[in-house]
Amino acid sequence: MTLGDVLTLQRGHDLPSQKRSSGSVPIVSSSGISDYHNSAAASGPGVVTGRYGTIGEVFYIEGDYWPLNTTLYVKDFKGNHPKFVYYLLKTIDFHQFNDKSSVPGVNRNHAHQARVSIPHPDTQRQIAAILSAFDDKIELNRQMNRTLEQMARALFKSWFVDFDPVRAKMRGEQPEGMDAETATLFPDEMEEVDGREVPRGWRVGTVGDIAQQTKEQIDPSIQPDARFAHFSIPAFDAENRPTLERGSAIKSNKFLIPEGAVLVSKLNPATPRIWDTDKVADADFKVCSTEFIPLIARQSEFYPLLLTALKDESFSKSLAEQASGTSNSHQRVRPADIITAPMMLPPSDVAVAFGRLTIPILGHMKYNIRESAHLSSIRDTLLPRLLSGEVDVSGWEGIQ
The missing domain is CATH 3.90.220.20 (DNA methylase specificity domains)
Incomplete structure (x- = not known):
């Protein structure tokens, strides 16, 4: 059937920056969520793709949202599973529907004529669940890496910006969360270097x-x-x-x-x-x-x-x-x-101590990135095979 038989694409809505109000409703541009507003122009779940600007990216929005006029969004899913539609649109080359104007963009009427094959809604749900499992794990890795990076940056700020271990020793206290051996690496006084107060023996370089x-x-x-x-x-x-x-x-x-x-x-x-x-x-x-x-x-x-x-x-x-x-x-x-x-x-022994604490964090982050790349590759390989029916989804119930 045609894509227009499966769904209806609608042009997004204008919302100049001066008319935006602080809120929690995502504003979706052709490159994804770009801002937030206090009211929605479309109900979620939603599927959005670029009309002008970034063409070819497809975004899934759980709740209500505001699709900008640089996008096309699915106004009517016509009974099809929204998450399945999201994956379906990711397989379509929207560049072929250029409207030939002076500013290249996607002509939704032309896009509606694209030929697609879709399965029964129950199978759509299964396919969406399988592919979502990959995306959910990739997003979990992304969130984990944000937390790990915050940990490394917090330690850096404590040691090298706020000088917490030095200031604790100046007060006659044991630096919080630090073993005695590491604490001995830090001086117990500050000195002025080039007009800046730094730990004794440290220097400001480049x-x-x-x-x-x-x-x-x-x-x-x-x-x-x-x-x-x-x-x-x-x-x-x-x-x-x-x-x-x-x-x-x-x-x-x-x-x-x-x-x-x-x-x-x-x-x-x-x-x-x-x-x-x-x-x-x-x-x-x-x-x-x-x-x-x-x-x-x-x-x-x-x-x-x-x-x-x-x-x-x-x-x-x-x-x-x-x-x-x-x-x-x-x-x-x-x-x-x-x-x-x-x-x-700092002296090299302080840098070494910092590395002992942060190298495992950085290594875990790299592992998560490699794992996500592998999962993404599997998902992208499965996607067209699942949509075409080449891979049978029976027996995949309850995938986690």
Whole structure:
């Protein structure tokens, strides 16, 4: 049947920023939830895709929401399972329904003519449950990583911004939550260095004191069949996972990423993009956009300190002050601004102690990212096979 037999797509609704009021109703643009409002224009559950701007992404919204005019949303599911419809739309190439105007976009009337095959509603429910199980675990990993990162950043702030262990010892107290051996690594007094109060024996340096920029580039197109793990700005913003691409699909020079590198984006530093790179299965090379600066710790024990310092809000604030550009959406910093950004430098034994506590946290985060990538790959392989009936869903009841 046609897609229009399955559902009705409707253009989203205007809502200028000056007319928005603080609330909990998600505002959905062509790139996903972009803001919140105090009233809804559509009832949930909802399925939304881009009409202009970002085309091809599909979003599922549990509750009531406001789809913006850059989107198309499902106004009528016509008795079909909403979550199944979400997965169905993810298999459709909406770029083929370009309305040919001066600003390319999706023509919903053309999209309604797309030919699709759909199963009975009971089977739709089973398919939705199977695929949702993957998405639920991926989202759980994402939430877990947010918690783990908050733990690492809280420890960094306590040790290297607020100097809690030092101040506790100055009061004659044992630093909270710290064993006696680690506590001995911290001094019991502060001193002034370059007009700033720091723990005695510490100094204020720069990122370049503990890290160096790598600059080796490669043209992926000269190895068209090689597999490249591509760390790009869109990939970071979408799922914080690189895309796996053939060299023939990458049209410009990229930085080669050595093992243990941390990527720092030059673009719009007020929105920090710090990427802790990892090994990528099935990739011949790891490369990143030249919008990133790859940094390597000069000594391995400084790697956890480097990563968490780069993710601290004081670092992004420092870079934002150095940014230049014609608009807020296209501001950049120079590599030199990143290398010379100020950084608190403790003795190496304190950095080692910090690493002992944070390396397990960072390792768990990398494991979750790898697991999510694997689950995503399985889900994407299953999706068209489930929708086509190639994979029989009988016997999958009760999947967890």
